[in-house]
Amino acid sequence: MNGLGLHILMEFYECSDTILNKLDVLEESMNEAANVAGATIIKSVFHQFAPQGVTGVVVVAESHLAIHTWPEHGYAAVDFFTCNTDMDYLTSYQLLAKALNSKVHNYKSVERGLINSNIKQLDEL
């Protein structure tokens, strides 16, 4: 890895719309996702929107995890930003796909903070 940070952008489609609107279930799943990756949780902040949708962030010592849900579209966006390459984000990804009951999902990795690069543009892995 050339970047200071590794940022995983996860897309979860065709999820359970019920789960995507349950703050407590989502908060528990996101905290579990942080734990299985080996992250140290500092704070968890979740917010329920009306009429639907949840947004939540788990601040961890290694950076953060964030989720935004659109129950009406069965979609959730999850970000896992880490400054530690040892984080097992793949296990978090699999855990969340299962927890959200997502039938279609993918992720993309983006390196952040390319301080040793001559051209400091964002680059995909």
Add this chain to the structure above:
Amino acid sequence: MNGLGLHILMEFYECSDTILNKLDVLEESMNEAANVAGATIIKSVFHQFAPQGVTGVVVVAESHLAIHTWPEHGYAAVDFFTCNTDMDYLTSYQLLAKALNSKVHNYKSVERGLINSNIKQLDEL
């Protein structure tokens, strides 16, 4: 925009190392960045690391803003995730570049939640 969310990944290089380690200044700047974009702040959570570095998240009604700083490298990563296309993220970007005293900076936009796309892969603008 085809996505449900618009995610702006900002890179700030060659910043003031002093500012990148000042939690109060960073929290104020990030809250200001949310305000100038037209976002409604729900909660702001910032954490100071030892020996250096700050991580912080501003949860807004339109999603979130996050910052992670590496004072030792003069670098800060900022994310502005929004589900509202009317957010003026460019003004936030310019405000932060100035607040961090960044000499080299760039950003990239990524559409999230391509529910109307046949191929639900992340795509760059």
